[in-house]
Amino acid sequence: MSLALVVQLAPSSPQGTASIEGVVVKLGTTDAVVDADVELSRVEGVAEAPMADAASAFFKTVLDGFGPSGAFPPAVIANEVQYAKSDASGRFLFRNLKPGKYRLVAARSAIGTPLYPAEYGQHDPRSRGLNFPVRTGESLRDLRLEMATPSVITGTVFDYDGEPMGHVGMLALIVQYRNGRSVPNVEQVTYTDERGQYRLPWLSPGKYYVAAVVQDPFRKTMQKDSSPAGRRGLTDRSTSPYITKRMLPLGEVVEETYAVVYNGGVTDLDQARPIDLQPGMSASAVDIPMAAGRLPVHHIRGVALDSAGQPIAGGALMLHPQRWSPSVLIVQGTTDRAGNFDLATPPGNYLLSLVHRGVDRTMQVAYQPVAVSGSNVEGVRVIPQPGATVNGRIVIEGSTFGQSASTIRVNLTRVPDIDRMPPPMAPVALPGRGAPGPVVELPPAFPISVFPGEYTVSMDGVPDGFYVKSLRMGSVDLMTTSLRIAGGVSPDAIDVVLASDAGRAFGRVGTGASAAATNVVVALVPESTADRQRTELYKNTMTDAAGRYEFSNVRPGRYKLFAWEYAEQGIWMIPSMLQPVDGMGKSIEVNAKGDVETQLTVLPKLR
Secondary structure: OOOOOOOOOOOOOOOOOEEEEEEEEEOOOOOEOOOOEEEEEEEEOEOOEOOOHHHHHHHHHHHOOOOOOOOOOOHHHHHHEEEEEOOOOOEEEEEEEOOEEEEEEEEEOOOOOOEEEEEOOOOOOOOOOOOEEEOOOOEEEEEEEEEOOOEEEEEEEEOOOOOEOOOEEEEEEEEEEEOOEEEEEEEEEEEOOOOOEEEEEEEOOEEEEEEEEEOOOOOOOOOOEOOOOOOOOOEOEEEOOOOEEEEOOOOOEEEEEEOOEEOOOEOOHHHOOOEEEOOOOEEOOOOEEHHHHEEEOEEEEEEEEOOOOOEOOOOEEEEEEOOOOOEEEOEEEEOOOOOEEEEEEOOEEEEEEEEEEOOOOOEEEEEEEEEEOOOOEEEEEEOOEEOEEEEEEEEEOOEEOOOOOOOOEEEEEEOOOOOOOOOOEOOOOEOOOEOOOOEEEOOOEEEEEEOOEEEEEEEEOOOOOOEEEEEEEOOEEOOOOOEEEOOOEOOOOEEEEEEOOOEEEEEEEEOOOOOEOOOOEEEEEEOOOOHHHOHHHOEEEEOOOOOEEEEEEEOOEEEEEEEEOOEOOOHHHOHHHHHHHHHHOEEEEEOOOOEEEEEEEOEOOEO
């Protein structure tokens, strides 16, 4: 028997005539970085050298995500990606380049001192790089990539007796800004050793908190994550509380557990002080005493019944904290043959959920608040309900929707938005579209089956030239107020009003010397305090290689424009962060179907 190996090569394309050369150095120095992997990707084509549609779509997906595209690109972009190594002087060279727009990335994590990936055109190690143009026959020289040394946080965890505590889960939480609030999210995970010591490596510059989560010491597997710099996306995390039993001097047995404890020995994240890491910084002795996190355990007992009043055997329950956290403790339990359940948990305000399929196999959800303070909670009844039917329509001010709505989607997000929450809606199959789950493509008139709970509502995929003027359910403004669903058929409908009189704001950003400010952040911020509560009115973009920016589909109104060398995504939506520089923004008024051109001068980093 013989085997034939078939190798399918990507189709060849004519070589170009342009070239790029440059140098890789350590951030803030002239020290050469040797043997750095340098990746050059052509992400946009031109008329004389077009790119395949699939390659353009791939790059758009990559550039909307985290980090460079990786070491082994799929065949669809193989012809558009080239690699080089920096030499002993840190220099690299690419020849025979086709015209188009390129991105340039350097990475080195396995040789010598690890360094954070760098992208050409960055103004900060956390920002994305620049899509820069390369013309036919052009020779670009002295492009500079500056690589930062990753930072690290170390310390020791102590139990309530002051003894080192091993096998504790440690999280490095980096601050993000979402919808007008600061949100720490998990960037790195490790565990304390037998001496209670931990080391959180591979950290990019930024503001961090450290969280300690007690684990079951008899657990044989650990979810440890020590990803190289720039290769991990941000995420949250959930685990079950570890409950212990302790006998008091008079023989009484008490149950206890630990809350999540943050640096500074506090259990409230708002009371912890952030650690501001600079490139290559080592923050040591970030010790965490777990005494503040020791909590008594109480029980929530009750019964789960179906709509006919019959017990639900083997029903899976979850108890979620009502307050979002980057590392939540979620209690899980199962009903017995009589539908009874017993959940052990520390004090707090919770949401109790149960997902159940009825006799007709339709999905039903129970979702109800439970408060636990200084004693057990008895007699809780959990009765799952089918999704409530909510009808709605899409109109354009005074007329029905006159064009395709296939791109428009409604997004429902549970409040609070916590890991492993039950789904917001039942799958809805629209003609020819399958069952998209929690995001539904809308026709001009639409029904949605929504499970009980509280939600924020947003719209995506609004056609170019339009904007969402209002989003209401009866008298409730869903742009500023959450949607509350109980059950049955809702008497009110969701009305989406689109307007086609959107305006445009555009212009150019320069430095103090009037040179183009490339790859800087430009934010469009509502001017009035009332409008700043509406997250959908904010827009942001990056300037191109000529310092230009543009915002389309702008709702008519008054705004301020800001341009920063670097600003963390969404930080301009935090009142306390924007207030010190609010007076530096340029006020503009966008009229219906109007164009506003504004020249801006770049401001220092906002952080």
